[in-house]
Structure formats: structure tokens, C-alpha cells
Amino acid sequence: MPDDDPADVIGDxxxxxQISVTGRLSDASNLTLLGTATLDGASVDCIYKPVRGERPLWDFPDGTLAERELAAYLVSAAAGWDCVPLTIIRDGPYGPGMVQRWIADCDPDLMVDLVPIRKVPDGWLPVMRAVDVTGNDVAVVHADNPALAVLAGFDVVVNNADxxxxxxxxxxxGKILGVDHGLCFHQDDKLRTILWGWAGKPLPGAVLDGLARLHRELDGTLGEQLDELITTTEMAAxxxxIERLTTTKKYPTPPGHRTPIPWPPL
Structure with missing residues (x-):
């Protein structure tokens, strides 16, 4: 194994x-397995989602979630946002599926939280108001963090429904990564996110720079890769x-005709 570039080692x-399954994430709606990939004495913990374990959905074609996860990673990398862990599609113990590097060393500080309505922390943005089980007014909030703002822009681009x-x-x-991107790239507006705190506000420079890169990359290798993963209609969408965001230079506002928040939100 090469030892000069850790990223290359992880990718290899x-x-x-060889993937060995070590556990299962029981709260996931689709079969999501925790495993370890081992090669020449090196090992990397990973998430493995076999295609055969995907639950059928009414609005997404069967057996396509792994491809959408890979497409989301490719968009993140091409834009320079690097907000999705390394993701591939390969064979595994239960057949072909999505394999993604497991991020174990997460910072314990939450980026999204539920707080009393009158105690929104400084530097946090309210998303929605609710009532808890005891009848108290609470708010769902998220941090006003530049890296999180990039993730919010990425979600708009890939039309993340979850x-x-x-x-x-x-x-x-200091990075903020997003995971679980099987419900992305639908041709219809499906954006459901907990990151509405910037709704209607200007896109930061990092998001605009990424949009410019995507404009270029979609005419080259990235476009060729995505053509193999999503439909022609989804590609056009x-x-x-990207064109709309480049023109408006603003985050969209929540739609009024459907729920804009995933469930459960946290």
C-alpha cells in the first residue's frame, strides 16, 4: 500500500x-450496515448500503439510491465543497451497493438543536416553531456557520429531500459533512431540509464559486459521470x-404547497 497520501490509501x-460487516444502523429506513474494509494490512471503517436492502419508494425509481449517493459525492467534490465523505459503488457481502467512509470522529457540538423559544443561542438561526410534549413553546434552530451554509447550498443544488x-x-x-443522500436529484422540487435559516439570503462566496465550477465541470467529466447515475430529465433539472441559483444568488424560500421539513427533523 502507498504511504505518501492517506487519502489515496483510504480510497484504495x-x-x-474485503468488507466485513460489523453492525447495523437500526434506525435507518433502508438496510445500512457498518463495516470495515481491509487491504494489505490497512483498514477503513465504512457504511455499506446494499441495493437489495433499499426500501421501495413511490416517488423514486427502485434500486437507484446508491447511484444518487454517488452522484451527490461527485457534485460535492467537483464543486470544491467537499461536504460528503468519500463514496463509491462496489460489490460487497450482500451484493452491489453504496460504500462510504464512516465518519467516527465527529465533534460533539451539535449544528442543529431544539431549544426553548425564548432561548435561541447567539449565532444560531431559527427554522421553525413547535410545541413539545409538555406544551412548552420550542424552536428548531441551527448554527449560523459558514461550513453549514455551504452544505445548505449543496442541498439546494442536489435537491435533497431528506x-x-x-x-x-x-x-x-472545522468541516461539516452531510450523509444519507439517496433521496436527491429528483426532477421535481423535493427540497426538504432543516437548514432553512438562510432562506432568501445571499449565497456566500464559497457556494457561488462552487456553482461556477459545476457550470464548467458538467460539460466535461462530471457530466459524463452523472449521465450514468441519474436520468436525462433529472440531469436537465x-x-x-444551478442556473437559477447563479442568477438569483440567493437561497430559496420554503414552498407553501408542501412540507419543506423532513420527518423527523432531528
Missing amino acids: VLRQG RKGSHVLPTPD LHRR
Whole structure:
């Protein structure tokens, strides 16, 4: 194994290593297995979601969630946002599926929280108001964090229909990663997210820079890769979302005709 570039080592192990299943995430709606990929003495913990374990959905074609997870990673990488852990599709103990690097060293500080309505912390943005089981007014809030704002922009681009608070992973080096992107890239507006705190506000420079990169990359390798993973109609919708964001330079506002929040939100 090469030892000069840890990222290359991790990629090689995930792509070529033998996967041993060590556990299961029981709260996931689809079969989601925790495992370890091992190659030449090196090992990488990973999440493995076999296609055969995908639960049928009424609005997404059967057997396509792994491809959507990979497409989301490719968009994140091409835009320079790097907000999705390394993701591939390969064979495993239960057949082909999505394999993603497991992020274990998450910062314990939450990026999304539920707080009393009158105690929204400084530097946090309210998303929605609710009533808890005891009848007290509470608010769902998220941090006003630049890295989280990039993740929110990424979600708009990929049309993420399931950005829960538990899918947001802050790391000790200041990055914020998003996981669980099987419900992305639908041709219809499906954006359901807990990150509405910036609704209607200007996009930050990091998001705009990524949009410019995507404009270029979709005409090259990225476009060729996505053509193998999502439909022609979904690809056209992706182009329209990027064009709209580039023109408005603002985060969208929540739709009024459907729920804009995933369930459960946290």
C-alpha cells in the first residue's frame, strides 16, 4: 500500500478491500450496515448500503439510491465543497451497493438543536416553531456557520429531500459533512431540509464559486459521470437549479404547497 497520501490509501482500501460487516444502523429506513474494509494490512471503517436492502419508494425509481449517493459525492467534490465523505459503488457481502467512509470522529457540538423559544443561542438561526410534549413553546434552530451554509447550498443544488439534523456531521478540523443522500436529484422540487435559516439570503462566496465550477465541470467529466447515475430529465433539472441559483444568488424560500421539513427533523 502507498504511504505518501492517506487519502489515496483510504480510497484504495474502500475500492479494493474485503468488507466485513460489523453492525447495523437500526434506525435507518433502508438496510445500512457498518463495516470495515481491509487491504494489505490497512483498514477503513465504512457504511455499506446494499441495493437489495433499499426500501421501495413511490416517488423514486427502485434500486437507484446508491447511484444518487454517488452522484451527490461527485457534485460535492467537483464543486470544491467537499461536504460528503468519500463514496463509491462496489460489490460487497450482500451484493452491489453504496460504500462510504464512516465518519467516527465527529465533534460533539451539535449544528442543529431544539431549544426553548425564548432561548435561541447567539449565532444560531431559527427554522421553525413547535410545541413539545409538555406544551412548552420550542424552536428548531441551527448554527449560523459558514461550513453549514455551504452544505445548505449543496442541498439546494442536489435537491435533497431528506436533510435531517442527524445527517449533519461536524468534524474536529472545522468541516461539516452531510450523509444519507439517496433521496436527491429528483426532477421535481423535493427540497426538504432543516437548514432553512438562510432562506432568501445571499449565497456566500464559497457556494457561488462552487456553482461556477459545476457550470464548467458538467460539460466535461462530471457530466459524463452523472449521465450514468441519474436520468436525462433529472440531469436537465440539475442544470436548471444551478442556473437559477447563479442568477438569483440567493437561497430559496420554503414552498407553501408542501412540507419543506423532513420527518423527523432531528
